Amino acid sequence: MKIVIILLLAFVFGCNTENKKGQTKTKETKEISLLDTLQLRLNHGNKWLANPETQGGVVKMNAMIEAFKTETNKDYNALGKKLAKQTSYIIKNCSMVGEPHDQLHVVLVPMLDEISNLKEAKNNTEGEAALTKLEGLIKDYFIYFKL
Template sequence: MDLNRDSSNEAISIMDTLSIKLNVDEKWIANLETEEGVLKMDSIISAFKSSNQTTYKTLGIKLSKQTSYIIKHCSMKGEPHDQLHVVLVPMLDEISILKEEEDEQKAKAALHNLEQLIDAYFKFFKID
């Protein structure tokens, strides 16, 4: 069984199930704190990967602090807010796996899925 292949298939299925849409061919406007939080998450993941760390639980805790920051400071309303949740809720699920999963392959898959979700955020959102 090729575990890398399975991880990739899981990510594809997660991305395929996102029902996010563009705002009439434009990106949705996110508030500054949301953008900062997602950028910080991306940078935490990059630092984690570049240092070849394998403590996924610690990574999950750091990322969880960023999602808490995003949630606490979110001032988005209406459709942009609803569309953010399409990406943010699965992010929270993947971060929970990182914090709780003992199986390294499952944690790696969660990290890969999270990276795909962060990419989706940047594809569909911008700050004004």
């Protein structure tokens, strides 16, 4: 749990959050809980632009999961550790600002929680549950973000 908090704080304070003027709201929304304050939504019907490091990082996370699903011996804890390294890369290289940055938080923070759950899974049932939720969040990322 400490790792999730540290990663969240690093992401929130490590990303450049300047220039939030001119933000607009859209009607296209999908509820993903983030302290019940933000909703993931499209940018006037279009996907948000992500920086290359974020997009590439999520693509790599998705590839790691797809490769993991073909393995016969499922080590959810090891997968969680690999995914945590990838999210650290995304956070470290964040250059998004304004509303796209805020929208990224809506989907990335729950991803960090599920990765933490993978790392701490005590059995395959817990690991599979966390992985299923994480796959849904990655799918949502690709619905709402593009390069």
